[in-house]
Amino acid sequence: MMKERSRIQILINWLGPFLGLILVLIIFSSIPEVQDRFLRISNLKSVATQSVIVALGALGMTFVIVSGGIDLSAASNIALASVITAFAINAGLPPLLALLLGVWTGGIVGFANGVLITSLRLVPFIVTLGMLGIARGVAKWIAGNQKIDAPITWVNELMAKSPRPSWMLLAPGVWIMIVLAVIMAVILRYSVFGRHVFAIGSNEATARLCGIRITQTKILVYTLAGLFCGLGGVMEFSRLTVGDPTVAVGLELDIIAAVVIGGGSLSGGAGSILGSMIGVFIMSFLRNGCTMMGWPNYIQEIIIGAIIVVAVALDQIRHKQESVSK
């Protein structure tokens, strides 16, 4: 009886975030004004493409949040990486090298976050808040406070809505996102590193007691998050075809919101890649649907704000019930 109940509980926990996504899909596909446009393949494709950057950021952010940290510098990091990529292509570097340079830049910023957090023993909020300003400032500095134009290369096709060859169906960026999500989900759940991240986020003192190398693990977590922001920055450049240092302002909050909607706990020790990805798509479909309805921007903002609060409140109620029922 108890066992059966806990199995149902597990199922509900697993389905919880899915239900939110399904609800959003049902709502918009039942509104007559938008239903045929909303469910059109081309729309789904464009929603997927629009989600890529936030999704990449959320992959890294999930690790950071599960470890009990936060990365407020994510969006600035994305902007910096996009500027660096554009700068490199403009300087005549081969596109692949420019792409790697962009990703690598993100990694450096993340690594710096990790080193500062562990060596100065400052809270991640403060360090990454500082980095939010620093990375944005450096991006503007490198770009000379304006957009960097770069010649069109294959890098710009990463985010093309109708990819070539057409059998790819989705933009290469979307495929990259899916593959990376699967890899990160496996790492978070089935790797020693992933378990260590959970342990640190759940109780750092316990993790230390069990011989987990806290400093190394944390630096790795923030570096990983930075690398994903770097890749996000490359995608941003690919989408815009310019390196824009003022792009993605405030996007870190979308990324954090996606992780939190997907069950990540800001106090650490909880979260999943699948959940975070669902969080990303809940927000993307909401934006998409609201735009189709012709609702103004502020309505979207209000709805998404409400969703964040409701999602986390529901999550908390669920956990409370769990602990009471035992």
Next chain:
Amino acid sequence: MLESLSSYPVLLQMEQISKSFGATRALDAVNFDLRRGEVHALIGENGAGKSTLVKILSGALKPDSGRMRLEGSPFFPLNPLNSRKSGISMIYQELNLAPDLTVEENIMLGREIHRLGFLQRKKTLQEVRRALELIHHSEIHPHLPVKKLSVGVKQIVEISRALVGETKILVMDEPTSSLTLEDTKRLFEIIGRLKDQGVSIIYISHFLEEVQEVADRFTVLRDGKKIHTGPMEDASLDDLVQMMVGQKFVEMFPRVEHTVGDVLLRLNGLKGRKMQAGVDLSLRRGEILGVAGLIGAGRTETLRAVFGLDHIERGSLTVGGVKSIKGAAWTRISQGMGLLSEDRQEEGLALSLSIADNLTLSCFSPYQRFGLLNLKRRKKVVEKNIERIKIKAQDPHQPVFTLSGGNQQKVAFGRLLHQNAEILLLDEPTRGIDVLSKSQIYEWMGKLAVEGKAIVFVNSLVSVIRSQFSIGGNLSIFVQPANVIPKVS
């Protein structure tokens, strides 16, 4: 002394007090009385009902049945404020001070003297001075922010706060759990002064040696029932432990035959960052080394320095014949050491993680390949361990916070078994758990000693360590130098 004590007038009577929480009977027709100017110790294991009883007295809980009389007249506190106004004050285990406010503001918090909402500074200061003088600590400056004070002085502020207005009964719940030896002595002096002024004190503590020193009478609770009330002088430590744990005490410390082998761990003048003095110690295979002493004597700090959790300042440390001074926790684990933390909630366990994760966290290597874990294989091993250490659980993936205290402690202890530690550093391994779990952990300690593991066993009750003695007859009691050694008769 005894005659004079029994001639003290009875101040408080609690008669046939019962209280249930759901199906658990927290108090079952408990009688309790308190005389004017006495220190009455309330002792019992966790869950015995001590806190429930004093919460009823303070008005925080309402009894299901029973009566209370204060100075002969019926007493029904409706809420804590109500009971406070009747002269009953509480001091809790964890200090309840606002760190940024001053001594004066903390002492008067909630009872500010004012006129039309404006504080009357002069009168306030007078009252604060009076409260501090009452316990002979007028040297504490009323305008210092509390965060600048040491833990011991904070406690004095806390006591002064309890003395604002008229106080007849002062309830102290584990007042010494975070105090050093010196602060504890000072606290006992204060208690003496309060007694002289006719204040009655209900003293709750796990540290029986302390209770013996400070209390006039004691009442033992077990499983919500009153077991005994009597004068402190007539009871030995063993009597008290026996009454607290009941019949099962006899079978709690099983005798096993085993031999002692080579030295596994040797400390020479080892001094960690938080220790007052260096420590010499040697630990052999098959030995259970008891470490006694009050909190602040350096027990926990010694273990932490050995295990690489605290920085070692000087001295040497030899593991299995090899000098190894520098070492973080992972080095120690690889050398075959394991530490059981005294605080399973804050440090010992990651409460939101599963039993499986907590049990295997210090040793993933058997399930690991290219950095990935074989969770199926791990689950099988964990299930075996759950059975072996008798953890009551439904599922290895159940989060640890859903388990009872005793079962949680078995998970923390089981981690050392799982990593197959050769040197087990056990810091209060049976603190705050039920009797059955306790006896199971003692049984395991015996088994491990037979297998030739080396065990350091920290416990604040010397009586418990002495009983443990019977496991093999190889016990050294080691107490930090320059500290009070609890009486061992």
